[in-house]
Amino acid sequence: MKDIKTYDEINARIEAGNAVIVTAEEMIGIVKEKGASQAAQEVDVVTTGTFSPMCSSGLLFNFGQMTPTIKASKVWLNKVPCYAGLAAVDAYIGATEPSEDDPLNKVYPGTFSYGGGHVIEDLLLGKKVFLEAKAYGTDCYAGRKMKKYVTLDDLPHALLCNPRNCYQNYNCAVNMTDKTVYTYMGMLKPDCGNAYYCSAGELSPLFNDPCYKTIGIGTRIFLGGGIGYVTWHGTQHNPNVERTPGGAPKTPAGTLMVQGDLKQMSADYIKAVSIPGYGNSLAVGMGIPIPILNEEMAMYTAVSNKDLFTQVIDYGHDYTNRIARSYGEVSYEQLQSGTITVNGKDVPTAPLSSIYMARKIAEELKAKIQKAEFFLSRPAQLLPDGR
Amino acid sequence: MYTRIYVLRFLKDTSEQPVIYHLVKKFDIEFNILKADILPHREGMMILKLRGTKENVLNGVKYLETYGVEVKRLATAISRDEDKCYQCGACTGVCPVQALSIRRKDMAVLFDPEKCTGCGQCVTICPVRAMQVSLEPEVLAEA
Numbered sequence: 244m245k246d247i248k249t250y251d252e253i254n255a256r257i258e259a260g261n262a263v264i265v266t267a268e269e270m271i272g273i274v275k276e277k278g279a280s281q282a283a284q285e286v287d288v289v290t291t292g293t294f295s296p297m298c299s300s301g302l303l304f305n306f307g308q309m310t311p312t313i314k315a316s317k318v319w320l321n322k323v324p325c326y327a328g329l330a331a332v333d334a335y336i337g338a339t340e341p342s343e344d345d346p347l348n349k350v351y352p353g354t355f356s357y358g359g360g361h362v363i364e365d366l367l368l369g370k371k372v373f374l375e376a377k378a379y380g381t382d383c384y385a386g387r388k389m390k391k392y393v394t395l396d397d398l399p400h401a402l403l404c405n406p407r408n409c410y411q412n413y414n415c416a417v418n419m420t421d422k423t424v425y426t427y428m429g430m431l432k433p434d435c436g437n438a439y440y441c442s443a444g445e446l447s448p449l450f451n452d453p454c455y456k457t458i459g460i461g462t463r464i465f466l467g468g469g470i471g472y473v474t475w476h477g478t479q480h481n482p483n484v485e486r487t488p489g490g491a492p493k494t495p496a497g498t499l500m501v502q503g504d505l506k507q508m509s510a511d512y513i514k515a516v517s518i519p520g521y522g523n524s525l526a527v528g529m530g531i532p533i534p535i536l537n538e539e540m541a542m543y544t545a546v547s548n549k550d551l552f553t554q555v556i557d558y559g560h561d562y563t564n565r566i567a568r569s570y571g572e573v574s575y576e577q578l579q580s581g582t583i584t585v586n587g588k589d590v591p592t593a594p595l596s597s598i599y600m601a602r603k604i605a606e607e608l609k610a611k612i613q614k615a616e617f618f619l620s621r622p623a624q625l626l627p628d629g630r
Numbered sequence: 631m632y633t634r635i636y637v638l639r640f641l642k643d644t645s646e647q648p649v650i651y652h653l654v655k656k657f658d659i660e661f662n663i664l665k666a667d668i669l670p671h672r673e674g675m676m677i678l679k680l681r682g683t684k685e686n687v688l689n690g691v692k693y694l695e696t697y698g699v700e701v702k703r704l705a706t707a708i709s710r711d712e713d714k715c716y717q718c719g720a721c722t723g724v725c726p727v728q729a730l731s732i733r734r735k736d737m738a739v740l741f742d743p744e745k746c747t748g749c750g751q752c753v754t755i756c757p758v759r760a761m762q763v764s765l766e767p768e769v770l771a772e773a
C-alpha cells in the first residue's frame with residue numbers, strides 16, 4: 244500500500260508540535276467514525292502499551308574494576324547467581340534466577356520470594372545490593388575475589404537486555420486435570436475451574452502492527468519508563484501461525500528482543516514478581532509508537548478486542564507434554580468480560596497482564612511524543628514476517 | 631439488615647466460654663464462622679460474619695468486649711500496598727468473595743476490604759506481594 248507520509252514528515256510534525264497522536268484504544272473509535280482513509284490522513288502516531296511478566300528478561304552489567312584487577316568467573320548479586328562467562332567485570336543476571344539458598348519447590352508450591360527480578364527492582368529503587376565475585380586468577384588479572392555493596396549509580400553500565408519480550412498474543416490457560424496446578428500462568432484450579440490470560444489485547448504493541456510493517460530492528464520504544472530499542476526479533480519469534488483476516492495471530496507468534504539503559508528506568512514500570520510454584524520473573528512495561536504511514540496502518544491499529552482471539556490451552560497436562568490441543572478459541576472481549584465458555588461450561592477468567600498499566604503507558608508515550616521528548620525511528624530492518 | 635465481618639481474639643480464659651451461643655441467644659444475631667483457631671497458649675482467634683439489626687450487632691460486639699474478647703473489623707486488618715500493586719488482576723482469579731474484582735470498563739483492579747473474609751489466598755498469589763492480612767494479634771504474640 245502506498246505511503247501517504249514518511250517517518251521524517253511525522254517527526255517534523257512532532258518537532259513542530261502539531262502531530263496528531265492517539266492511543267490504540269482511541270484509534271478504534273476514530274477509524275469507526277471517519278474510516279481508515281480519513282483516519283490515516285489525520286492521525287500521525289498510534290501509541291500502544293503492555294505491562295506483564297516477561298520471563299526472558301535480565302540485566303547486563305559492568306561492575307567496575309579493583310586493584311589488583313579481577314576476571315570474575317562467578318558473580319552473585321544479593322546471593323542470586325549471575326552469568327559471568329564474559330569479560331573481566333561484565334555479568335548478566337536473569338530475571339528468573341532464584342536466590343541461591345531458595346528452597347525452590349521443595350516445599351510445594353514454592354514461594355520464590357527473591358530472585359533476579361528482585362535484584363533489578365532493588366537497583367531501580369536505589370537500594371544497595373551486595374556483589375560477590377570469585378576468580379581463578381591470571382597474570383593479567385591477579386584478583387581472586389571481590390565483595391562490595393553497589394547501587395545502580397555505582398555500576399558503570401547497566402543495560403536491561405531482554406531476549407524475548409512483548410509476546411504477540413498468548414495462550415489462555417486452564418487446567419483439565421483433577422489436581423490444582425501452579426504454573427507461570429497462575430494457580431489453575433482443577434476441572435477447568437478458572438482461566439488466566441495474559442495480553443493487553445487491543446492495546447498490545449504487536450497486535451497493532453500484526454504483520455511487522457513498522458516495528459523492526461532499531462525501533463525506539465518506551466521501556467520501563469525510559470527509552471529503549473528493539474534490537475532483534477525475540478527468541479521463539481514465529482510469524483507462521485494461523486491469523487485472522489485482519490492479520491492478527493490466533494496463537495502466540497511474534498516476539499521482540501529489546502534493550503535499554505536501566506538507569507533511565509523507573510520501578511513504577513519494572514516490577515519483580517514471584518509466581519507460586521513456578522519461580523521468579525520480571526514484569527516489564529513497554530510501549531511502542533506506530534507511525535500511521537498509510538491507510539493499512541490505520542486499519543491495523545483500529546483492531547479491537549472482539550477481533551483478537553487466542554486458544555484455550557490445558558496447562559495441567561497438555562502444555563508440559565507438548566500436546567497441541569485447543570479447548571476452543573476465545574476473543575479478548577470475552578476474556579475481559581470475566582467469563583468464557585469451555586466445553587459448554589462457564590469458566591471465570593482473570594488477567595495476568597495489567598490493562599490498567601498498559602493504558603497508562605500508551606497515554607504516557609502519547610504525552611512524551613506530544614511534548615517532542617520522543618521521536619519515531621525508522622527501523623534499520625523489519626522483523627521476519629514469514630513471507 | 632446490618633452485616634459486618636469481625637476478627638475476634640479470645641484470651642485463654644474466655645476461649646472456654648460459650649460466648650457465641652450467648653451472642654445469638656441475647657441479640658438475635660445470625661453468625662457465620664469463616665475461620666476459627668486455638669493458638670498454642672490456648673488463646674483463640676475467630677473470624678465471624680454477623681448479621682442482624684444494626685443495634686443488635688453493635689450491642690453484641692459490646693457484649694463480647696465485656697468478656698474481654700478483642701473485637702476488630704476484619705476490613706481494618708486487610709490492606710493492599712498501592713505502591714506495589716500494578717493492577718494485573720491475578721488476585722481476582724482466586725478471591726472467592728469478589729473483595730478483589732475488576733471494573734470492566736477500564737479493567738482497574740478494585741479492592742473492597744468490607745467484602746473480604748480473610749482467607750488469605752490473594753496474599754500468596756499476588757505476584758508482587760501487595761496484599762497483606764494481619765490477623766495475628768500483638769497481644770497474643772506476647773502471651
